[in-house]
Structures are given as C-alpha cells and as structure tokens.
Amino acid sequence: MPDIKDFGDFLPGYGVFETLRVEEGTAFFVEEHWKSLQQSAKMLGLCPRQDFRKCVSRLPKKATGKWRWIVSRAEEKDFFDSRAKEPQEVFSLAVAETRVGSRNWDSRLKTLSYLVHYQARLSVEADEAVILNEHGEVVSGAMSNLFWVKDAKIYTPSVETGCRKGIIRGWVMSEMEVIETRMGPEILQEADEIFLTNSWIGIRPVVRFQNRILERGKIAMELSKKLKATYSLFKSASSLDGISSQIFNQGAEELSEGAR
Incomplete structure (x- = not known):
C-alpha cells in the first residue's frame, strides 16, 4: 500500500x-x-x-x-x-438517494472532495437535499446542518451519524437546548418546524419538505434575530480603533461559547 x-x-x-x-x-x-x-x-x-x-x-x-x-x-x-x-430567505428540502458513510472524512469534515454533496443537491427538485448515512439516518443537508422542532423541543442529528460540527450549528447549541439524536427521515414529516444553518446562509427556515408545506418557524426566526445581533456586535468591535474581528472573537466567549 x-x-x-x-x-x-x-x-x-x-x-x-x-x-x-x-x-x-x-x-x-x-x-x-x-x-x-x-x-x-x-x-x-x-x-x-x-x-x-x-x-x-x-x-x-x-x-x-x-x-x-x-x-x-x-x-x-x-x-x-x-x-x-x-442566500434566499427560505428553502425547500427533499431527501436525496445519495448516501454518506458515518465514519467517512468527506462526511464529517469539510474536505476538498465535495462531489457526493453536490451530487445529492443536484439530484433533488428542491433548494437543498437531506443526506442519509448507511443506516438510513438523517445526517445533514448537502451544504448545511439540519434542525427540526417537535412539541417545542429542538433536535439535530448526532455527530455519530456523520454530520459536520458546523460553526453555526455550534452557535445554535450554545443559545438553546438542543437534543442530538439518530433518526430516519420520517421524523421530518412529523416536525413542526425545520431550519438549516451554515456560515454563509446563517439560519434559514424550511417551508417545504418533500410535498409537505411548513410555516416559517418561530424558533428559527428568534435564532436568526439573535445571530444578526451577534454579527452587529462583531462589526461594532471591528470598527473600534482598528480592532479586528479576530481579536474581538478571542475575547468574546459569551458570544461563541460552545461554537464548533
């Protein structure tokens, strides 16, 4: 070898x-x-x-x-x-046939080998694709982390499914109690609310999953407002006497505690 x-x-x-x-x-x-x-x-x-x-x-x-x-x-x-x-304000979502391995680097990490994720996204007639692992468990979106709400409780796939520890995923988990779980895609059919996160789109609600229509969720809207407030603090600190966001982040653990 x-x-x-x-x-x-x-x-x-x-x-x-x-x-x-x-x-x-x-x-x-x-x-x-x-x-x-x-x-x-x-x-x-x-x-x-x-x-x-x-x-x-x-x-x-x-x-x-x-x-x-x-x-x-x-x-x-x-x-x-x-x-x-x-990014657009709201997203549609559908399950892709493309699978990822729960222990694979290209699932857990942001590697330069990204074809599986592009294939998943292009294979569905929706803005974003839900990717499953070899066990049929929900892992993430093709380009995002995935959250859903049921009976006022927030859920997201466990890292054991193969999902990435996204930066905004970590920020959400530092702001609200989130249950990490391992479930099949049928759980999304029962969700009261679904939303996506990544560093570019921030937090975006899902308004259609497969053929099911959803309302813009209150939790997603609340989190989005909090994230925008955090961004405003970053920008304010960066404008003071040449302080960069890098230096501000180092001294602002209250804004990013638990972020990964």
Missing part, C-alpha cells in the same frame, strides 16, 4: 477548507473557523503553516462576501469572493 507522500502533489481532494461570512469588511467567528480548520487538517495528517487569522486585514474594506481558507498537501491559500449571491 503506497504512502500518501508517494503521490507527490497529485492528491485530488486531499485537503480541507473553511468558508467564513464577511459583512462590511468584518469576518465572523474567525477563531471558531480557525479551530475547525486545524482539527480537520489534523485528521488528514496536515498542519497549516499559514495562520489565516492574520490575513483579516487584507479583506476589502466594507465588502460583503465569502472568505475561503484552503489547506492541502500541495499548497495553502485564501481568497475572497465579493460576487457571492446572498
């Missing part, structure tokens, strides 16, 4: 990334993303040489968009996309 180093720089998909939301020149949850990148890289035997947190000052002034960090064996780089389209 060849060693990884025997492949030289030709290692398709062998790398990890993080995507940060930037608003008006301020990046959000920088420290949390940095920790996530380090943990993912370690799983693949990589060690980031570049501290992307020190690149905050390179962000375009007052620009809004996606800031992506990439670490592979061959190179490390970051880039800013100011043309990223703002």
